[in-house]
Amino acid sequence: MALFPYLDANRQFYLPVGEGHQLYVEESGNPQGSPVVVLHGGPGGGCSPALRRFFDPQKFRMILFDQRGSGQSRPLGSIDNNTLSHLLLDLEKIRQALHIERWMVFGGSWGATLALAYLAAFPQYITAMVLRGIFLCRERDLDWLYTSKGAARLFPEAWQALEQQAPPGSGHLLERYYQGLQGDDAHRYARAWCNWESTLALMPTQPPGAGSDGELCMARQETHYFLAGGFIERPLLEVCAGSQVPVEIVHGRRDFVCPPEQALALHQVLPNSELNWVDRGGHSSMDPGVAQALVNAVTRLDRRAKQ
Structure with missing residues (x-):
């Protein structure tokens, strides 16, 4: 079939x-x-x-x-x-x-x-x-995705790239991306965010740079929902x-x-x-x-x- x-x-x-x-x-x-x-x-x-x-x-x-x-x-x-x-x-x-x-x-x-x-x-x-x-969408599931103790240990280079391309600041990675995705460099942060997810999904990634409106939509909504524990x-x-x-x-x-x-x-x-x-x-x-x-x-x- x-x-x-x-x-x-x-x-x-x-x-x-x-x-x-x-x-x-x-x-x-x-x-x-x-x-x-x-x-x-x-x-x-x-x-x-x-x-x-x-x-x-x-x-x-x-x-x-x-x-x-x-x-x-x-x-x-x-x-x-x-x-x-x-x-x-x-x-x-x-x-x-x-x-x-x-x-x-x-x-x-x-x-x-x-x-x-x-x-x-x-x-x-x-x-x-x-x-x-x-x-x-439990705390442990979000920790797996967005902390150094989870999937980062399986994909250390991709995790490093996600951290290096993150918006500046001292907060949690999720919080920093959420803030950055509202500003002038939002499309660039969206590309970095989506590349991390593509890596975990064993899908092709895109070159660093400005992401599409679709990537921005995904990154912005994911950070919005996940900061709230999915509501x-x-x-x-x-x-x-x-x-x-x-x-x-x-x-x-x-x-x-x-x-x-x-x-x-x-x-x-x-x-x-x-x-x-x-x-x-x-x-x-x-x-x-x-x-x-x-x-x-x-x-x-x-x-x-x-x-």
């Missing part, structure tokens, strides 16, 4: 959600098919047409959207009125606007974080979930424990962005979950092994729903 072919979206529109934000939303696949909403990573990553390739377009009604301030949503890069609570209410506004009673939720990395928060807040609207690269009020493992929603978890054993311990911890509190390890898989959904595991997971959940 391979990835499904690229298809154009059937419909694209902007949905006003208040506080000056408009969300880019698109639908593709079968309008009468099983609805599935796709939650992109980041925060600030934006959706991609490649995310449609995990679903059979004859069977699924795919809803992709860019979260507040991300991708094609407006205004780009905005962190005003942009918290986890806002994102959860945005999901509900999309579901209601599309007249969907219940849907499958598919999310990876920060998208998995958002999906779990949605499960805690609105479980009645979820038929099933496929989660990749579990990110619980998570109660631990996700605690608020989701015992849920009976069917869940397929896909996690690469070589995921250096989100250490695999997080996937096991989630599986152990969700009695109706299946944990699918990808032995040589990294963090990216486009990692060949991870991508195939995601297609398989979606197919299994679809079969379970029909049974």
Whole structure:
């Protein structure tokens, strides 16, 4: 079973959600098919047409959207009125606007974080979930990413580059980047920030210099959210424990962005979950092994729903 072919979206529109934000939303696949909403990573990553390739377009009604301030949503890069609570209410506004009673939720990395928060807040609207690269956004998970005691020990040269290119100051690395990403050299700091994440994801990095607006969006939103602990009020493992929603978890054993311990911890509190390890898989959904595991997971959940 391979990835499904690229298809154009059937419909694209902007949905006003208040506080000056408009969300880019698109639908593709079968309008009468099983609805599935796709939650992109980041925060600030934006959706991609490649995310449609995990679903059979004859069977699924795919809803992709860019979260507040991300991708094609407006205004780009905005962190005003942009918290986890806002994102959860945005999901509900999309579901209601599309007249969907219940849907499958598919999310990876920060998208998995958002999906779990949605499960805690609105479980009645979820038929099933496929989660990749579990990110619980606990203090230990952020320490892994942004202190010298975590992934820095595996990638010392890349960590050194992140430190050397950091905005000046004496605060925590996360705080210094947050401040620098608001100033005149924001695009340069964004490139350094995103290169560190690309290194951990085993993806190509870019030459030092000014980053794109997309890189700035990602860096600005990540520092905004992570300084606030993701705006998570109660631990996700605690608020989701015992849920009976069917869940397929896909996690690469070589995921250096989100250490695999997080996937096991989630599986152990969700009695109706299946944990699918990808032995040589990294963090990216486009990692060949991870991508195939995601297609398989979606197919299994679809079969379970029909049974």
